[in-house]
Amino acid sequence: AQKITQTQPGMFVQEKEAVTLDCTYDTSDPSYGLFWYKQPSSGEMIFLIYQGSYDQQNATEGRYSLNFQKARKSANLVISASQLGDSAMYFCAMRVNAGNMLTFGGGTRLMVKP
Amino acid sequence: DAGVTQSPTHLIKTRGQQVTLRCSPISGHKSVSWYQQVLGQGPQFIFQYYEKEERGRGNFPDRFSARQFPNYSSELNVNALLLGDSALYLCASSFFNGLNEKLFFGSGTQLSVL
Numbered sequence: 490a491q492k493i494t495q496t497q498p499g500m501f502v503q504e505k506e507a508v509t510l511d512c513t514y515d516t517s518d519p520s521y522g523l524f525w526y527k528q529p530s531s532g533e534m535i536f537l538i539y540q541g542s543y544d545q546q547n548a549t550e551g552r553y554s555l556n557f558q559k560a561r562k563s564a565n566l567v568i569s570a571s572q573l574g575d576s577a578m579y580f581c582a583m584r585v586n587a588g589n590m591l592t593f594g595g596g597t598r599l600m601v602k603p
Numbered sequence: 604d605a606g607v608t609q610s611p612t613h614l615i616k617t618r619g620q621q622v623t624l625r626c627s628p629i630s631g632h633k634s635v636s637w638y639q640q641v642l643g644q645g646p647q648f649i650f651q652y653y654e655k656e657e658r659g660r661g662n663f664p665d666r667f668s669a670r671q672f673p674n675y676s677s678e679l680n681v682n683a684l685l686l687g688d689s690a691l692y693l694c695a696s697s698f699f700n701g702l703n704e705k706l707f708f709g710s711g712t713q714l715s716v717l
Contacts, residue, residue, distance in 0.1 A: 493645075520702065521702070522702045522703050524705065526708075531710055532691055532693075532710045532711040532713070533708055533709065533710040533711070534646070534693065534695070534706075534708035535708075536705045536706070536707070539703055539705060541702070541703055580645050580646070582645075584702060585702075586702060590636070590648035590651065590659055590661065591636075591638075591646075591648065591706065592648070593638075593645030593646050593647070594645050595644060595645050596644075596645050
């Protein structure tokens with residue numbers, strides 16, 4: 490069975506600073522994909538970034554980067570230059586093989602202070 | 604282009620009733636998944652349909668059922684509602700069913716069972 494753990498229920502960050510959201514995962518499957526989603530108060534889950542288990546480079550998408558440490562089974566999200574609009578819930582998720590389901594963590598609420 | 608659309612946005616039912624939630628995927632997307640998100644938790648996988656066939660089912664009772672239509676839209680049905688079924692129900696679509704396929708989510712249907 491797959492498991493995603495997000496140990497930070499809530500975090501504050503000052504506007505324009507960088508922040509790291511933690512995610513650890515557990516799976517025995519060698520082929521998997523890791524995702525980060527943002528969920529604002531509107532409820533919609535917005536895709537941020539993807540990392541495959543065989544990818545050699547850490548993924549980057551604009552202000553988002555994924556610090557992938559395979560041996561430690563961690564996939565932390567780094568948001569650079571935080572903006573007020575980044576305030577939301579952030580979820581780490583995993584899919585194994587070409588399976589059909591995403592397994593989500595419990596989420597981290599990020600609050601950006603002006 | 605329209606994103607994933609879900610209806611209704613909010614719904615109030617009483618225990619024992621039945622409910623049908625609807626989802627229209629992004630045009631061209633053939634895969635639809637349903638997730639249940641209880642307040643304060645991450646989404647949990649309920650069903651996935653690809654090309655009108657059920658491709659996966661999460662750990663939910665038989666009171667939950669779903670189907671996908673020829674136009675790839677989908678319905679989620681829940682019978683004999685319980686108080687614990689109160690949640691945000693998210694629909695997600697994708698073009699294929701691959702490991703790195705990102706899911707596009709709708710804004711969800713907020714179901715309250717009284």
